[in-house]
Amino acid sequence: MLRPLYLAILLAGFSSQALAENDLMSVYEEALANSADLAAAQADALARQEALPQARAQLLPNIGLGAGTSRERIDIDGVGSDSYTSNYYQASLTQPLFRADRWFNYQAAKSISEQAEVEFSATQQNLILEVARAYFDVLRASDNLATARAEEEAFERQLDQARERFDVGLSARTDVLEALAGFDTARAARLTAKTNLDVSYQALTRLTNRDYQRLVGISHELPILPPTPSDLQQWVDTAAAQNLSLQASRLAVTSANQTLRSSKSAYAPTVDAFVRYNNSGTSGASTTGGGGGGFGGGNNNDSELSSIGVELTLPLFTGGATTSRVRESNYRLTQAEQLSESQLRQVVESTRNLYRTVTSSVEEVEARRQAIISAKAALDATQTGYEVGTRNVVDVLEAQRNLFRAVRDYNTVRYNYIIDNLSLKQAAGTLSPDDLADLSTWLNPDYNPDRDFIPPFTEEEAQRMSLGRQTPAGDDERRMRSSF
Numbered sequence: 158m159l160r161p162l163y164l165a166i167l168l169a170g171f172s173s174q175a176l177a178e179n180d181l182m183s184v185y186e187e188a189l190a191n192s193a194d195l196a197a198a199q200a201d202a203l204a205r206q207e208a209l210p211q212a213r214a215q216l217l218p219n220i221g222l223g224a225g226t227s228r229e230r231i232d233i234d235g236v237g238s239d240s241y242t243s244n245y246y247q248a249s250l251t252q253p254l255f256r257a258d259r260w261f262n263y264q265a266a267k268s269i270s271e272q273a274e275v276e277f278s279a280t281q282q283n284l285i286l287e288v289a290r291a292y293f294d295v296l297r298a299s300d301n302l303a304t305a306r307a308e309e310e311a312f313e314r315q316l317d318q319a320r321e322r323f324d325v326g327l328s329a330r331t332d333v334l335e336a337l338a339g340f341d342t343a344r345a346a347r348l349t350a351k352t353n354l355d356v357s358y359q360a361l362t363r364l365t366n367r368d369y370q371r372l373v374g375i376s377h378e379l380p381i382l383p384p385t386p387s388d389l390q391q392w393v394d395t396a397a398a399q400n401l402s403l404q405a406s407r408l409a410v411t412s413a414n415q416t417l418r419s420s421k422s423a424y425a426p427t428v429d430a431f432v433r434y435n436n437s438g439t440s441g442a443s444t445t446g447g448g449g450g451g452f453g454g455g456n457n458n459d460s461e462l463s464s465i466g467v468e469l470t471l472p473l474f475t476g477g478a479t480t481s482r483v484r485e486s487n488y489r490l491t492q493a494e495q496l497s498e499s500q501l502r503q504v505v506e507s508t509r510n511l512y513r514t515v516t517s518s519v520e521e522v523e524a525r526r527q528a529i530i531s532a533k534a535a536l537d538a539t540q541t542g543y544e545v546g547t548r549n550v551v552d553v554l555e556a557q558r559n560l561f562r563a564v565r566d567y568n569t570v571r572y573n574y575i576i577d578n579l580s581l582k583q584a585a586g587t588l589s590p591d592d593l594a595d596l597s598t599w600l601n602p603d604y605n606p607d608r609d610f611i612p613p614f615t616e617e618e619a620q621r622m623s624l625g626r627q628t629p630a631g632d633d634e635r636r637m638r639s640s641f
Contacts, residue, residue, distance in 0.1 A: 180373040181597045185288045185590065187365035198280040205273035212266035215259040218252045241441035250432045254467070257422035265415035272408035279401035282588050284364075289579050289593060291360040295372050296606075297572040298354040301565060303606035305347035308561040312340040315557065319550055332550040339554040374604025375596070377612040381522045381574055384581060389512050392585055396508040399586030403504050406497035413493040417486035423479040426471040435462040504584060511581040518574040525567035526612055532560040533622045564611055 189195065224246035232238040253259060319336040322328040361369055384392065397403065438459040472479070539556040542548030575596065582588040601609075614622070 191366040202273040202277035212263040245437035255428040261419035268412035299606040300610040302350040303610040305350040309343040413490040420486040
């Protein structure tokens, strides 16, 4: 029997919460209910599990009933004709006593059924990751669009400033043209970001069969922590034991081995016990020619036959078919073993790479955050230099690009950390809806990409960005956000 969908776990954990229709868990529920891929995988698993009762049936008694009737007429020239009515009914029961091939087929069917269940569980796990990836891709695209809008506005302000300075003779026309080129590039980037957001929403629509206009964002306060446990080898060992795709490949090896034994068993004799009963009757009448010398005469014959016994069959020669099937099964077993080995290597590689990626992301997120602070301070310094004539407009435009690039890089690594962390758990075979539930506790219903696409800063960090200006930290941060 297939394992129940994770929906039961999900509902048990969230029955006390009033969930918005556009948050992570609601999207996951919609995907569970509407994913065509999941429904197809479930149907496939149920169909494959029917191999088990079919194989079991080959070991159970076979009972059959039959009945029939016929009318026959015989005409002989010069003699006459006879007509007969025949009726019969029969019953039989056959019980396999020794059928090694069927027994091993039954064992193979057990593995096939288990493999179908495990692969369906893997599909369920994959849906969790698909939903998370699609959800956070939308959030990433929303933040990127907000960044692109802010960048376009910043370049527009720089263009206005360049024009004003040109009008009063403080700068050359080349400054205006450079600023205009920067603004046009930023505008094109904003249009691309809008398209990317629309594309990201379509991925959610494919999974859930419903449209979304916005999603609940995730707080910048989400803890960015290294994997637990912190030992790489523990993750590898867990993945080798629990990864669902790897489990399925091992069950495929078991099934192939049983199929090989079944093929070899075709050389062995078979023994069946049987009970049979047959009842038949014939009734007829004759019509003689002139002189009454008919050959038949009326008659009624009834007969009964009952038998019980044991039947042994020994295959002697099958034209080489059995030998060929044994060779084929050997090749299939080798194939399954090599595929399982390949799967193991892929799982180990993926687990190691993801562990290292998540571990490095912990430091990278903070480094990217600090890069925003440094880039903002550099922009302020460059802007001041431009105003006093020590820097040119190209320097200012490049400093602006560096700042917005730092923001995009920060958001990219932040969302990558979330997906890589879930991917690591999937590789280890431990991914469950509880992981989405944990993430949901950090969702912020008030998240506004146009306001929250950059992280909050401490007072010390705000002072660093203000280049030592003696203003309250809150004012510095507000000034920074307005400059985006």
